[in-house]
Amino acid sequence: MKLNIALLAGDGIGPEVIDQAVKVSDAVAQKFGHDITWKPALTGAAAIDAVGEPYPDETHEVCANADAVLFGAIGDPRFDNDPSAKVRPEQGLLKMRKKLGLFANVRPTFTFPSLIDKSPLKRDRIEGTDLIILRELTGGVYFGERGRLNDGDTAFDTMTYHRFEIERLAKKGFEMALKRGKRLCCVDKANVLEASRLWRETVQAMEKDYPEVEVTYEFVDAVAMRLIQWPKGYDVIITANLFGDILTDEASVISGSMGLMPSSSVGSEVSLYEPIHGSYPQAAGKDIANPLATVLSAAMLFEDKGLSEEAQAIRNVVNKSLAEGIVTEDLAEGGKAYKTSEVGDWLAKNI
Amino acid sequence: MKLNIALLAGDGIGPEVIDQAVKVSDAVAQKFGHDITWKPALTGAAAIDAVGEPYPDETHEVCANADAVLFGAIGDPRFDNDPSAKVRPEQGLLKMRKKLGLFANVRPTFTFPSLIDKSPLKRDRIEGTDLIILRELTGGVYFGERGRLNDGDTAFDTMTYHRFEIERLAKKGFEMALKRGKRLCCVDKANVLEASRLWRETVQAMEKDYPEVEVTYEFVDAVAMRLIQWPKGYDVIITANLFGDILTDEASVISGSMGLMPSSSVGSEVSLYEPIHGSYPQAAGKDIANPLATVLSAAMLFEDKGLSEEAQAIRNVVNKSLAEGIVTEDLAEGGKAYKTSEVGDWLAKNI
Ligand SMILES: CC(C)[C@H](C(=O)O)[C@@H](O)C(=O)O
Ligand SMILES: CC(C)[C@H](C(=O)O)[C@@H](O)C(=O)O
Numbered sequence: 001m002k003l004n005i006a007l008l009a010g011d012g013i014g015p016e017v018i019d020q021a022v023k024v025s026d027a028v029a030q031k032f033g034h035d036i037t038w039k040p041a042l043t044g045a046a047a048i049d050a051v052g053e054p055y056p057d058e059t060h061e062v063c064a065n066a067d068a069v070l071f072g073a074i075g076d077p078r079f080d081n082d083p084s085a086k087v088r089p090e091q092g093l094l095k096m097r098k099k100l101g102l103f104a105n106v107r108p109t110f111t112f113p114s115l116i117d118k119s120p121l122k123r124d125r126i127e128g129t130d131l132i133i134l135r136e137l138t139g140g141v142y143f144g145e146r147g148r149l150n151d152g153d154t155a156f157d158t159m160t161y162h163r164f165e166i167e168r169l170a171k172k173g174f175e176m177a178l179k180r181g182k183r184l185c186c187v188d189k190a191n192v193l194e195a196s197r198l199w200r201e202t203v204q205a206m207e208k209d210y211p212e213v214e215v216t217y218e219f220v221d222a223v224a225m226r227l228i229q230w231p232k233g234y235d236v237i238i239t240a241n242l243f244g245d246i247l248t249d250e251a252s253v254i255s256g257s258m259g260l261m262p263s264s265s266v267g268s269e270v271s272l273y274e275p276i277h278g279s280y281p282q283a284a285g286k287d288i289a290n291p292l293a294t295v296l297s298a299a300m301l302f303e304d305k306g307l308s309e310e311a312q313a314i315r316n317v318v319n320k321s322l323a324e325g326i327v328t329e330d331l332a333e334g335g336k337a338y339k340t341s342e343v344g345d346w347l348a349k350n351i
Numbered sequence: 352m353k354l355n356i357a358l359l360a361g362d363g364i365g366p367e368v369i370d371q372a373v374k375v376s377d378a379v380a381q382k383f384g385h386d387i388t389w390k391p392a393l394t395g396a397a398a399i400d401a402v403g404e405p406y407p408d409e410t411h412e413v414c415a416n417a418d419a420v421l422f423g424a425i426g427d428p429r430f431d432n433d434p435s436a437k438v439r440p441e442q443g444l445l446k447m448r449k450k451l452g453l454f455a456n457v458r459p460t461f462t463f464p465s466l467i468d469k470s471p472l473k474r475d476r477i478e479g480t481d482l483i484i485l486r487e488l489t490g491g492v493y494f495g496e497r498g499r500l501n502d503g504d505t506a507f508d509t510m511t512y513h514r515f516e517i518e519r520l521a522k523k524g525f526e527m528a529l530k531r532g533k534r535l536c537c538v539d540k541a542n543v544l545e546a547s548r549l550w551r552e553t554v555q556a557m558e559k560d561y562p563e564v565e566v567t568y569e570f571v572d573a574v575a576m577r578l579i580q581w582p583k584g585y586d587v588i589i590t591a592n593l594f595g596d597i598l599t600d601e602a603s604v605i606s607g608s609m610g611l612m613p614s615s616s617v618g619s620e621v622s623l624y625e626p627i628h629g630s631y632p633q634a635a636g637k638d639i640a641n642p643l644a645t646v647l648s649a650a651m652l653f654e655d656k657g658l659s660e661e662a663q664a665i666r667n668v669v670n671k672s673l674a675e676g677i678v679t680e681d682l683a684e685g686g687k688a689y690k691t692s693e694v695g696d697w698l699a700k701n702i
Contacts, residue, residue, distance in 0.1 A: 080542065080568070090542045120476045120580050141492075141510060146545040153514040155549035159492060163504040189593070191431065191441040194497040198506035217431070222629075224601035225609070228579060229471050242540070246597055250575035258576070278573075 001305065003029075003036045006066035006270075008059070010044040011089060012279025013289035013340075014072025020291035020344025021070060021298045024317070027348040028302065028310050039066060043096065044089040044279070045076035054092025060099055063270060068301050069100070071274035072294065077281050098138050101267035103165065104172050105135040105244065106300075107276060109231065109251040112260065114322045115331070119256030121228065126254050131234040132180070133251060134173045135244025137265055139165045140195070142241045161195040161240065166202040172266075173238035174210040181235035185216045187223045187243055199240065220247070227251055252276055259290030259330050260318075262297035264304065271304060273297040287339045290328040292318055295347060317350050352656065354380075354387045357417035357621075359410065361395040362440060363630025364640035364691075365423025371642035371695025372421060372649045375668070378699040379653065379661050390417060394447065395440040395630075396427035405443025411450055414621060419652050420451070422625035423645065428632050449489050452618035454516065455523050456486040456595065457651075458627060460582065460602040463611065465673045466682070470607030472579065477605050482585040483531070484602060485524045486595025488616055490516045491546070493592045512546040512591065517553040523617075524589035525561040532586035536567045538574045538594055550591065571598070578602055603627055610641030610681050611669075613648035615655065622655060624648040638690045641679040643669055646698060668701050 007022065009015040022038060029036045041059040048054050054074070063069045074093045079085045096102075109131050111119070119126055144158030170186070177184040186203045188196035200217055207215050218226070220243045226233060227247065231254050239247060252258045258277045265272040275293030283289045295318060303311035321327065326346045329337035338346070358373065360366040373389060380387045392410040399405050405425070414420050425444045430436045447453075460482050462470070470477055495509030521537070528535040537554045539547035551568055558566050569577070571594045577584060578598065582605050590598060603609045609628045616623040626644030634640045650665035672678065677697045680688035689697070 075542070088542060094543070120473055121471050122473060125471045142543055144507070148545065148549075150513070152549075154511060155545040156495070156509055156511040157544045157546050158507055158509050160505060160507040162501070189596075191426070191439065192445070192493055193508045194499065194506040195508050198499075198503075221596045221600040224575070224597045225604050228601065228604045243597075245540075245572045246575045246594075249572040250579065250601065253576050253579045 001034045001307065003034060003068070003305070004066045005036055005038055006063045006069040007038045007040045008043045008063070008069060008071045009040070009046070010072040010074045010279065011046055011076050012073055012281045012284040014044070014074070014279055016287060016289055016340050017275060017291040017294040018070065018072040020340060020347070021294040023344045023348040024295050024314060024351065025298045027351040028313055031313070031351055032307070032310050043092050044074035045079065047092060048087055048089060052087065054087060054089050055095040055099070060096070063096070063100055066270055068305070069270060069272040070298060070301065071272055073275065073277065073279035075279040094142060097265065098143065100270055100272065101138065102265035102272055103136065103138045103267045104169055104265065105137045105248070106264045106266060107133045107135065107248045107251065107261070109133065109254055109261070111255050112319070112322060114319070115256050115260070118331070119254060121254060125229070126231055129231040129254055131231060131237065131251070132176060133237045133239065133244060133248045134169060134176065135239060135248055136165065136169045136241045140241035159193065159195050159242070161198055163198065163202050166199050167206065170203050170206055170238055173236050174206065174213055177213045177236040178210065182212055183214045183216070183235035185218055185234055185237045187218055187220050187237055187239040187247065189220050190217070191219060195240065203238070223247060224250060248276065257290070257331065258293070259328070260292045260296065262293050262300050264297070264300045273301045287341055288329055289340050290330050291340050291344055313351055317347050320350060321347055352385045352658065354385060354656070355416070355418045356387055356389055357414045357420040358389045358391045359394045359414070359420060359422045360391070360397070361423040361425045361630065362397055362427050363424055363632045363635040365395070365425070365630055367638060367640055367691050368626060368642040368645040369421065369423040371691060371698070372645040374695045374699040375646050375665060375702065376649045378702040379664055382664070382702055383658070383661050394443050395425035396430065398443060399438055399440060403438065405438060405440050406446040406450070411447070414447070414451055417621055419656070420621060420623040421649060421652065422623050424626065424628065424630035426630040445493060448616065449494065451621055451623065452489065453616035453623055454487065454489045454618045455520055455616065456488045456599070457615045457617060458484045458486065458599045458602065458612070460484065460605055460612070462606050463670070463673060465670070466607050466611070469682070470605060472605060476580070477582055480582040480605055482582060482588065482602070483527060484588045484590065484595060484599045485520060485527065486590060486599055487516065487520045487592045491592035510544070510546050510593070512549055514549065514553050517550050518557065521554050521557055521589055524587050525557065525564055528564045528587040529561065533563055534565050534567070534586035536569055536585055536588045538569055538571050538588055538590040538598065540571050541568070542570060546591065554589070574598060575601060599627065608641070608682065609644070610679070611643045611647065613644050613651050615648070615651045624652045638692055639680055640691050641681050642691050642695055664702055668698050671701060672698055
């Protein structure tokens with residue numbers, strides 16, 4: 001297969017972890033006889049510094065014409081505590097999601113047998129966890145009107161949802177549930193928010209089309225509790241953009257290592273693959289960041305292209321590296337800590 | 352001291368747990384020579400059923416004229432999955448908060464030595480946790496304009512914050528931090544929301560008035576993770592209404608028993624005390640619900656009235672009941688499960 005992949009390294013540790021995913025993907029391509037062309041493009045603070053814009057048109061062109069996008073991380077502390085900054089790296093991320101129509105963020109949460117004891121949660125609570133959070137990604141309060149009134153003393157943001165946005169996300173949720181545990185949980189705040197009531201109403205109306213799927217409705221505050229108390233209680237969760245932002249990060253704690261969790265963002269055209277961790281600026285340039293989440297994101301990419309064997313090869317070599325202790329310092333536990341690039345080299349060699 | 356306390360039992364297990372808090376408070380009053388007059392009033396689904404309104408004017412009169420409000424729980428499943436319901440029990444709660452000016456919800460999170468192993472989190476992660484979340488309670492998306500457009504196919508909610516709302520909440524946060532660990536964390540989503548940027552800006556401007564307090568700013572998604580990974584990292588957290596709703600419930604998992612966590616809601620006039628658990632309809636009327644969170648909420652009430660010894664007497668008897676296993680079924684662990692009313696009787700007798 002010929003694959004054109006847009007490569008958006010982004011900020012902080014982004015470039016370093018992306019490099020390793022490229023190495024591993026190239027090794028897979030070579031082994032299985034595929035042909036990958038990488039198309040690097042600028043995004044985030046890196047793009048602001050270079051061209052004054054976090055998601056330049058040229059970058060969009062590259063992504064829109066690619067078969068998939070592999071993404072590192074975005075965000076730079078220079079912008080975080082400056083409420084007056086006019087351009088922010090994060091705007092690039094949001095613009096990218098919107099312009100590429102990536103309306104669903106798919107976040108699997110599972111445990112790694114060899115790492116389960118690193119979780120802050122007790123083993124019996126989490127062993128066997130296998131859930132997916134499907135976060136709506138191009139609507140809600142992220143994209144509503146916002147601004148200031150009263151000389152800046154009043155600020156507002158608008159949380160808006162249209163029925164079609166909920167329907168297309170829920171459809172993916174139902175379809176995923178059908179292929180898995182056949183349970184779908186719609187998470188909202190319907191006891192307060194009108195947008196949540198529209199969510200509930202829309203999903204309720206779709207239930208009849210998926211008689212095999214058991215659907216439940218829970219409030220986001222309750223789920224923030226239950227996700228930690230008993231993650232095995234969930235199969236597929238669908239939720240709005242802001243709730244998903246919070247719950248997916250919360251869920252990432254379960255596995256015990258954020259550094260291992262991949263994700264994909266899908267829509268109607270091209271899909272994007274990225275680690276769920278952030279740009280981790282303190283570690284940038286030090287060759288110490290854990291590249292596995294990005295490597296496993298590349299595995300999701302292969303899987304979605306129908307290349308299951310290739311995806312499995314990546315997951316296998318990752319498991320092997322964990323078992324043999326070829327890991328970065330976050331997982332070293334007193335053992336030898338390998339460099340980011342060393343882990344990447346080892347994985348590529350052992351594919 | 353003469354105390355006039357409005358008694359809002361509410362729905363589900365509310366009446367049962369409230370009864371025990373009354374027993375215990377009466378025992379304290381008798382022992383320390385105080386005089387409590389309880390003023391029961393209707394709220395929630397119970398009030399809708401009786402007078403068609405979840406927070407009737409008569410109830411507001413009772414609360415507004417009381418020295419404090421003791422509150423049980425609100426919510427009834429009859430209303431939850433009916434998106435078309437015109438009146439909802441929760442509206443009563445929101446109206447009450449607004450009309451009584453209860454702009455800050457105070458939620459302590461701590462562990463009970465005798466219960467620490469009930470937590471889904473590992474002991475070394477949580478032992479010694481002592482944090483307070485201060486949630487803004489009368490603003491934000493809970494009280495903004497909301498509605499439908501496009502024949503009901505579009506729903507919107509507005510998240511609005513005024514500088515004065517943030518200032519008065521932050522002031523309480525700074526003052527609390529001064530009396531405790533001197534660390535304040537402002538939790539927001541300033542990389543996306545304009546309202547969050549106003550939060551950050553407002554709190555930043557107040558920093559100079561509290562030079563002793565170390566202030567940090569974190570994003571809500573990151574905090575949803577860190578709260579579980581390392582709760583000891585926090586002292587006082589201040590946050591907006593919706594974020595606080597999610598984070599306080601999440602934090603309640605730490606202690607291992609929601610059934611023990613009290614809270615207060617304060618403003619300029621009367622304060623309200625309530626357990627953080629909900630109305631738990633499945634248990635209603637069965638005399639099995641854990642009354643300790645409500646009993647400990649009464650302790651917070653005494654404390655705020657300057658009656659520290661009385662508050663301590665309640666906390667002591669609660670600890671004693673836990674140590675001696677005089678507990679409801681949620682804490683019984685194979686031992687004898689006492690009834691809600693039996694636990695209340697025991698506590699009152701042992702004050
Ligand atoms: C950086 C930020 C805008 C972004 C979001 O909130 O969507 C991030 O937290 C994420 O989850 O990808
Ligand atoms: C019942 C609901 C409206 C309420 C809220 O969201 O404030 C509850 O979850 C709470 O935290 O007291």
